[in-house]
Amino acid sequence: MERRSRTALGLVALSLLVAGLAWAATARERSLAVYPAQHIPLKFDHAQHLAGGAECVTCHEGVTASDSAKERNLPGHAECETCHDLEAARKGEKTDPPSGCNTCHPGFDPTVRVAPAKVDVPPANLRFSHKVHVAKKVECTACHGSMTDVKLATRQQLPKMASCFECHDGNVATKQCNSCHPAEPSGRLQLTFPSGVLRPMQGNPLGLDHGPRYEFTHGNRASVDRQTCMSCHAESYCQSCHDALQKPLSVHPNDYLTLHPVQARMDSARCSSCHRTQSFCAACHERTGVGMDADRSLRPRNVKVHPDYTAWVETPGPQHHGVVASRDMQQCVSCHREESCMSCHSERSVRRQVNPHPDGFAAACKRVAAANDRACLKCHTEESLVGKGCR
Numbered sequence: 001m002e003r004r005s006r007t008a009l010g011l012v013a014l015s016l017l018v019a020g021l022a023w024a025a026t027a028r029e030r031s032l033a034v035y036p037a038q039h040i041p042l043k044f045d046h047a048q049h050l051a052g053g054a055e056c057v058t059c060h061e062g063v064t065a066s067d068s069a070k071e072r073n074l075p076g077h078a079e080c081e082t083c084h085d086l087e088a089a090r091k092g093e094k095t096d097p098p099s100g101c102n103t104c105h106p107g108f109d110p111t112v113r114v115a116p117a118k119v120d121v122p123p124a125n126l127r128f129s130h131k132v133h134v135a136k137k138v139e140c141t142a143c144h145g146s147m148t149d150v151k152l153a154t155r156q157q158l159p160k161m162a163s164c165f166e167c168h169d170g171n172v173a174t175k176q177c178n179s180c181h182p183a184e185p186s187g188r189l190q191l192t193f194p195s196g197v198l199r200p201m202q203g204n205p206l207g208l209d210h211g212p213r214y215e216f217t218h219g220n221r222a223s224v225d226r227q228t229c230m231s232c233h234a235e236s237y238c239q240s241c242h243d244a245l246q247k248p249l250s251v252h253p254n255d256y257l258t259l260h261p262v263q264a265r266m267d268s269a270r271c272s273s274c275h276r277t278q279s280f281c282a283a284c285h286e287r288t289g290v291g292m293d294a295d296r297s298l299r300p301r302n303v304k305v306h307p308d309y310t311a312w313v314e315t316p317g318p319q320h321h322g323v324v325a326s327r328d329m330q331q332c333v334s335c336h337r338e339e340s341c342m343s344c345h346s347e348r349s350v351r352r353q354v355n356p357h358p359d360g361f362a363a364a365c366k367r368v369a370a371a372n373d374r375a376c377l378k379c380h381t382e383e384s385l386v387g388k389g390c391r
Contacts, residue, residue, distance in 0.1 A: 029203075030155045032196035034181075035124050038155055041117035043106045046147040056140045056147075058082065063130040070123040073130065080104075124158065125193050126180050138167070162205045177231045189232045198232075215241075215251060242274070268330050277333050285335050293340070305335070322356075338378070346379035366390050 049059070057064065059075040066073050077086060089099035090110070101108045105116040133143070141147075143159040150157060168175045181198070182190045191198045200208040206228065208221065222229050253259070264271050264281075275281060285291035289298030290305065306312045311319045325332050343349055345356040357365075369376050369390040376385060385391045 029160065030158060031198065031201060033191075033193050033198040034126060035155045035158050036122040036193075036195035038122070039118075039120040040152060040154065041106075042104050042119060042152060044104060044152045046150045046153060050148055054083075064134050066130040067132075069126045069128040071130075072121060072123070074119075074121060122195070125182060125190075125195070125198075127178075127182060128180065142166070162203075165205045177228075186234070188230070188234065191232060265331065268328075272330070277330065278337065282333070282335060282337060291335050293337075342379060347381060347384055348379065 059079050060073050061079065062071065062073045080086065084097060084099035084103070085093075085095045086099050089095050089101070089103075101110045101116065108116045143163055144153075144157050147153070147157070164180065165175070167173045168179070177189055178187070184190050189198065200206065200210045202209045202211060208228070260271075271281075282291060286294040287298075289295065289300055306321070307319045311317065312321050317323070321332075341356070344352050344354045347353055365376075366389060369385060373385065373390065376390065380388075382391070
């Protein structure tokens with residue numbers, strides 16, 4: 001019994017998963033921001049009506065004069081009565097074709113004074129004129145596809161942008177986004193609707209799939225087709241990430257705190273495109289105990305940033321910090337500020353005083369000081385400069 005219960009639960013879970021995947025696939029094909037969700041509790045067969053000689057305008061006559069996407073253009077009882085004798089069916093008379101209420105409203109009992117379930121087909125969030133398209137002899141199937149195998153039409157029979165682009169290619173008809181999509185007063189497209197957020201999906205004809213990881217790949221497209229991006233996004237939107245402070249956390253993978261030193265050493269310019277070395281890197285390193293000026297109680301005991309002290313500070317050689325600094329000062333300033341260097345390389349230092357200048361610098365120091373002695377005063381006092389003849 002327990003095994004059967006588990007099997008039943010497994011089948012239910014599988015059916016829910018399949019249904020969820022089917023819904024997800026449908027959602028990807030028609031954006032809810034463009035075509036809101038519908039509720040159509042009806043029974044209808046387009047294929048049967050077309051086979052019986054009906055044409056599109058037989059039921060959708062209003063499209064010939066419809067100039068807005070907010071107009072429903074769906075048949076009501078008046079259009080149905082062209083063929084279905086609703087009055088005779090109400091009297092209990094036999095009709096051909098069938099005209100009883102439950103012909104279209106399944107499960108509805110006219111003897112019970114309860115209205116049938118309401119049909120809810122919200123208007124599309126588009127700027128569209130059936131009247132213009134009908135006048136230009138655009139066939140209904142060009143936008144809605146063939147209905148010869150369709151029963152009840154749903155959102156799936158509404159046109160996708162790829163269909164629109166067959167005519168809206170910039171030659172036959174305009175391809176400007178705001179010719180179909182509603183725009184804000186600023187001229188940019190309206191992105192947020194009660195039914196959803198307008199976001200390019202997989203398979204869109206512009207190749208702008210804003211799916212997972214798009215933040216990693218959008219740069220190339222933005223550099224070659226920036227005008228398309230500007231249809232939806234203002235410069236301020238870009239600057240919310242590209243402000244030289246910090247990218248969103250989604251840009252970096254999990255445990256990036258442990259992994260980032262490798263990338264920072266390989267491509268520090270990429271890091272500095274968003275992070276300021278002195279205000280972001282150095283401050284973070286001090287808070288986590290890596291920086292030189294960090295509280296000693298925070299310093300990790302199992303992490304070693306530099307080689308042995310003797311090779312790094314005392315012994316001239318390829319591993320000496322002065323050689324490393326001359327090759328890549330950017331790497332040094334990610335942890336150290338100017339004060340770190342001056343703790344040893346300054347006449348003002350009480351710790352130790354090590355001359356940072358190369359051999360022969362004394363011959364040029366007066367000329368350098370005469371041009372701009374502000375850098376000299378970082379390490380030397382006024383009295384020292386006077387004593388050296390630089391004043």
